[in-house]
Amino acid sequence: MRNVLRVHASDNVLVALSDLEAGAMVGTGEDSVELRGAVPAKHKIALSAIPRGELLYMYGICVGVATEDIPAGSLITTGNVRHATGSYSVNGAGNMAWEQPDVSKWRGRTFMGYHRADGRVGTANYWIVLPLVFCENRNVDAIRDAFNDLFNPGGGLYYKRFLHELSRQHQQGKSMEELLRYELPEGGYEYPESSLFPNIDGIKFLTHAMGCGGTRDDARTLCGLLAGYITHPNVAGATVLSLGCQNAQIALLKNEIAARFPEYDRPLHFLEQQQMGSEKKMLSEALKLTYTGLIKANEQVRQPAPISKLCLGMECGGSDGFSGISANPAVGKVADKLVASGGSVILSEFPELCGVEQELSDRCVSRELAARFLELMQNYNQRAKAVGSGFDANPSPGNIRDGLVTDAIKSAGAARKGGSSPVVDVLDYPELVRKPGLNLLCTPGNDVESTTAEVAAGANIVLFTTGLGTPTGNPIAPVIKISSNTSLFRRMRDIIDIDSGSIIEGKESLDEVSDRMLEYVLEVASGNRKTKAQQLSQDDFIPWKRGVSL
Structure with missing residues (x-):
């Protein structure tokens, strides 16, 4: 098993895949570095020296700026890094060439609905x-x-x-x-x-x-x-x-x-x-x-329905430093496979899309949609700043403790739940999904408020990733809970449905886990399996009062 991961070739930080001791040489080749101190699993390591004022890159995008000189092999913390993102503008929208996944194995698949x-x-x-x-x-x-x-x-x-x-x-x-x-x-x-x-x-x-x-x-x-x-x-x-x-x-x-x-x-x-x-x-x-x-x-009965009738809400809560490299990208693969099969996907939590605005706006099928997305993001962030906050305040103490030290790091990983397909629509709360494909929905990052909104928009199942554990459910839509790490799955099996920690351990690929997830979705959609949230009657419902909630 690898001990560190460089997510993107242009990154200047590594992710610790396990607890690492001071003085250890980690990584291989150009990705190797000697640790200046102990590094807990899920946290980030400076791959090379990062001078004060220089930007940090992860997932290939800017996720922070150094507030002091950071020597190579040092732990990235809130003490030496603050939130920072790249600039963005409306350009290139509608020109995206999407490489659709092979969905031949899902062709003709149905659920009982x-x-x-x-x-x-x-x-x-x-x-x-x-x-x-x-x-x-x-x-x-x-x-x-x-x-x-x-x-x-x-x-x-x-x-x-x-x-x-x-x-x-x-x-x-x-x-x-x-x-x-x-x-x-x-x-x-x-x-x-x-x-x-x-x-x-x-x-x-x-x-x-x-x-x-x-x-x-x-x-x-x-x-x-x-x-x-x-x-x-x-x-x-x-x-x-x-x-x-x-x-x-x-x-x-x-x-x-x-x-x-x-x-x-x-x-x-x-x-x-x-x-x-x-x-x-x-x-x-x-x-x-x-x-x-x-x-x-009671007169209504379940009947076969094509997979295209699924509308999946993609949600995360209690995220950790593994969420963006295991559970979230695996869910993103599910999103791509469903979109390629004619279904609908909702990506929400706008405070957790901070830093990936350019990528998502470029994926919009028109400049008008791209402009609407950026306007919603800007207005939301400005309202938060007006009361002394901002998107940079989104990470919770639990997020930070487990490696998500800036909102941009959290966002770059969270956005991977949406996969790579074009954005067909941009919705403001509480609008309804009307188009098959990937839809962006403006909601808070707050787990329950966002899940509540996704279901109102039409999600008939929610895929919910977590690295720390949360019991969140919904009154009317099954919420499938996915752990980013196997330790959480073993510790909180009463609230977790699927483990994606096998990706971290190198036992399964993203494709393999996403196929496992989609099979699980069809079982739940058919009423053959109850999610842990359903079994616990976890019926969380919190309307978003349209003010500042991150």
Whole structure:
């Protein structure tokens, strides 16, 4: 096994692939150097002397500048390097010649999914319950409590009793109309013993802290995000609770739904508390509408769908110094293979694309798209600077501790999740993916906010790489967790699905690991395998309030 790696021929730093002792001679030929001190695995080493003010290069691009003279063989730290990137401009867009990967082995491959009338295909079949405003979170929780106990008898709350009796009525053969007229009688009741909805993956409850008290633009953006979830191919129908007086009005949400899919035809129920009166009346109605909606949704079954119907969100969180050379480029290979097969890919986390602007803008299929991407990047960074921050503040303490000492180093590795295909569209949050191919989506680097946004944009599965470990999941889209190193996989197997550490150890190539990942994706998409996040009910959902979040 190699002990160091020079990622690109023009790099003046090496990556330590294992813990290295002071005085050791590492590398071979022109890439060899004697270490001036101990270097932990994942960290970077100066390949040659780097004078103060000189630039550091990794992945073939500028990733920092020396703040003091750095002798050859020295450890790169936050003490001797600061964030720096190269300049960029709109040039060469639309002229990219892409060498597509050989996807003959994937030709004709399918997955078993839920076909929707809009032409998209779901990898799951969920009903969702959500509030338009935080004032309704408690009522959403009340519905959650009732449904969570549906097949786990216990408790005596009114809404649980109501739902159990509704289920009993259903088992006795009552019609949907009779169920909708049902009122809970006084006296005892029986609990159902088994699941009545084998074709439904579950009911998910999406609470949040927005909907009122912010700007009108905040409300519009929230409604756009919620519309993305309601119309998502993994969602069979939705129950929406509104207070009535908030900024995020029902009409606003309906407009956002219509803007995405004018012919939207799935069950959708709105209940407004101030209009309906008592809480009991509203929640009883919500239970009836949701339960009968489940009966309708259960009629849908999985059917074969081509691989081109997949839309993968590419995400990373808890990254380390190996992420950019194992998990991320392997995911990038998956992206290229899916794009070459006619599918869609989303690359987001704009603070973690800082430093690779030129490469990505050059890959845009038009100058207009390139200009939009650069404008979004510049505006976002300027907003962060206006409050005393900036993209350079993105790396977390964990990132830095494990070798990502500048945002540019982190970004150069993070961008590899997007592969090498042309950029067919540039989307601002919370826009919807409408074109097959690689789409750039403006989101924060924050794991949950970004994953939440990718799913709203249409991702029906998310590939999530991590070097440090994170349990992040999503309520409606399976999140497949991929470790950058085998040590993490062994230590946190309860939250990690796939190990790519074999790349670091030289046991597998990027192509081999990416093929393994894509096979796993098809298994998850068909419902044959549950991800660790699904098994743990890790249903993270955080809307991005369009301010500064890195």
